[in-house]
Amino acid sequence: MSTAFPVTDIRNPVDPMLPHLATIQAVKPEAYGISTFSVAFVDPEERARYRFQPGQFNMLYLPGAGEVAISLSSDPGESGMMGHTVRYAGSVTRAIGRLKPGDTIGVRGPYGSQWPLKKTLGHDLLIVAGGIGLAPLRPAILSILSQRDAYGRVLLLYGARTPADLLYTGEFEAWQRRGIDVHVTVDLADENWKGQVGVVPQLFYRVRVDHKKTLVMTCGPEIMMRFVIYEALARRIPKESIFISMERNMKCAVGFCGHCQFGPTFICKQGPVLNFAAIEPFFGKEDF
């Protein structure tokens, strides 16, 4: 055969779609139908190499069930351990929900963009989360706490449908003590709830922000984020200072499958954390 004809060497193809083996280390129930799964790669080298930034996600895989994009919710400074706070919503997440410590799970990642923590040193931070939207913000909070003096005021506005749906409630006191002003609300209270009642954007009326130096980071249902943006803009916080984390159907996480497109952006690559100024023409468009 002539050398003029190329032949592809298919040995050792690097396939970004191949999951890597990992083991469940711990399962911690967080709220009704929501648990945090701490996962570590089986291969020690891979475990040592893996790093993620706050806001990024992994693809979690179970044979026969499928794969699902789950935000990292653990401390990015904790080497070797990947935390995923999972709500049992579909067939894959329900299969993950049946896992116990020691069980095997497939992991690939981390993927996606990160919260702008490095660019915002010295700024005031307004973190606004709804429901499980606090999960991708938790690594940001833990990262901020690890160098708390590097930022100005830090506020957390958080809410869920009911008190039983609130995540990480056991940590709020420590966050408050270490310098984060935590405000919590629920849409629907029960008889034991002594806190605020109402939707998350209403918490804006309990705090004052300096629009010249405040940066907003928000994650939650899109309808909530729309009103968070509305309240932020009403307080003259510039569009460029608002960052949102978005969710879309995702099959590959590497820009091949086309499912997560949001206008010009792939949520898996340019997102999930997006600057509001960049996506304003598309955000909130009906059925977009």
Add this chain to the structure above:
Amino acid sequence: MAPNLPRVSASVAMPKASLQVVFDNLRAAGYLLVGPTVREGAIVLEEIERLDDLPLGWTDEQRPGHYRLKRTRDSHYFDYDVGPHSWKQFLHPPRLKLFSVEKNNGSWTIRPPQEPPPRYAFIGVRACDLAAIAIQDRVLMGSEFRDPHYAARREQVFVLAVNCSKANSTCFCASMKTGPKATGGFDLALTELPDVFLAEIGSEAGSEVLRNVPWEAATAFDLGRASRVIQRAERQNGRQMQTDDLPDLLYENLEHPRWDEVATRCLSCANCTLVCPTCFCTTVEDVSDLRGARAERIRVADSCFNRDFSHVYGGNIRPTIRSRYRQWLTHKLASWIDQFGTSGCVGCGRCITWCPVGIEITEEVNAIRAKAAQ
């Protein structure tokens, strides 16, 4: 290089029957030939071996929602335009096993497919489809991530291009600046003349396959005839796409009433995405045996016209045909440019021909432009 082979970028004339020698050379070099052939009333792309497999003496008639084959009086091998198939079915297979998993004692073994993909020689690739392949190259190999399955097929493919000698009412390659002449990305490009093929050598491999072919240097007469053939195809382009105001025209008209209007005609059948040579979207299927000890992940072609394509917990992001047609058109002509630096449309016209209700992408853009938001 052997003295009896033409140099790269030369143009030579060869007897039509000697194309069989090219086929034989390619097969001897280990290639699986795929090319146009007639099946079930259409010209499709399938494995071929002989000149007889080509649609000799056939031409096609394409209009919105209409495709018919007709006999011609000429003995031309390539006197038709692109059919329902495109080369993506070979480079980006619509069904592909990503890996299999076996569970043993709590752990798993993950095995990617071991068998090497076929080495394809594509026979009769038109200029619009060359542009489409270049676009899929950018999508699947041009970013930080690389699809190894696509790359393994793509990197060893042999491309025998054919310049179009006619165009249909659905063609608009000229306005998309992709055709009808193949200008690069091929190993060998043929222009069919009544008596000979004029062959442009695009690579060393393209020269190599002319071994034992009785070629002669192209004369000015041959070159002139060939260029007139291509000019005729360009003149016959049945429509145009105006692109100078894209992508902004579509971005600024996401609430245009035309989206509601087209939704009353569109069946959301996904035909346009299936025949489109650049549409690349996929989903995955997970299958397992009854005990759950063995499983496979299979990547399958998907379409933004499928309802579940945009499913997230709580519902589908794009539940209406209006929103799905808008997604397809704005992706193809607008956001594709932002994502990959190129339009997602090559002007091949397949989506117009194979739309069961004859929706014309060019007309939809014109309608939006006619009453655009200021």
